[in-house]
Amino acid sequence: MNALQKILAFFFAKSTAAMNNSDTRAAGCFLTGIPGLEHLHIWLSIPFCTMYITALVGNGLLICIILSQPSLHEPMYTFLSMLASTDILLSTSTMPKTLANFWLGSSHISFDGCLTQMFFNHFLFVADSAILLAMAFDRYVAICSPLRYATVLTRNVIGKIVASTLTRSFIIMFPSIFLLRRLHYCRLNIIAHTFCEHMGIAHLSCSDISINVWYGLAAALLSTGLDITLIVVSYVHILRAVFRLSSQEAQTKALSTCGSHVCVILLFYIPGLFSVFAYRFGRNHIPHYVHILVANLYVVIPPMLNPVIYGMRTKQILEGAKQMFSNLAKEFK
DSSP states (O other), X not given: OHHHHHHHHHHHHHHHHHHHHHHHHHHOEEEOOSTTOGGGHHHHHHHHHHHHHHHHHHHHHXXXXXXXXXXXXXXXXXXXXXXXXXXXXXXXXXXXXXXXXXXXXXXXXXXXXXXXXXXXXXXXXXXXXXXXXXXXXXXXXXXXXXXXXXXXXXXXXXXXXXXXXXXXXXXXXXHHHHHHHTSOBOSOOEESSSSOOHHHHHTTBSSOOHHHHHHHHHHHIIIIIHHHHHHHHHHXXXXXXXXXXXXHHHHHHHHHHHHHHHHHHHHHHHHHHHHHHHHHHOTTTSOHHHHHHHHHHTTTHHHHHHHHHHHHHOHHHHHHHHHHHHHHHHHHO
């Protein structure tokens, strides 16, 4: 009798786990927004919506300027248009759902929809990081080897950089979908966040998520961590080359251009990496609402400020904007 009871208990436990797993996947997930600040969701939506619209308009305008002006069809501006495109997609992957949650209380998202949002959010973050590395390489060649610039950064090379950026991001992030699908999920399907993240979904599981934790950490270190290291090395060589220039005007111009890039890099990496590591190591030390706020800021603040930084500090972009609007005015006359 005891043996029969054990067998029945075993199959009952298995069927219960399967039912829980099925229920969670069928019912989907619920995004709470910013835990502890639910009463401020309407007020918080105002700055987030403003930043999102500014990011869309600013980056869209930057792309139009670069595409419409033949004088800007150079490697530096090609990478800049790529950065603007990924910024639009990065903010759009999360912000519409966040605003719908804040305004309409639309917190439900299907399980597959949650995985899709998670994939594109992380995929675009890794792609953004690779583009910043490409821009650093562009400045390195332009300042350290100006005579070889046209021969090094050819259209063929730029095409390979674009293809490798997308391929690397896909290879790094695609396994995370399978790592999440392999887990058995409990009945809990509430994610204390405004959008779906890898570890946010993993914490819904009643399985061991050690592989997910270490894979996410390895992915961050081997992608963005490696990119940051190479960017720092590039700028060390750039600064050494700049201070060797005999012309004070040339030094000022080079430092101004590099300063813009450094601002963009810091705005992108600091909140992004804070969000990645806070989820894994700071859950018991950092207030959860701080983590969620920072996670939302990294998907809207860099996309919002990048066009301003490059547009205001790059003479060629300003000239291109004047020319584009001048041509539009002539067409409407």
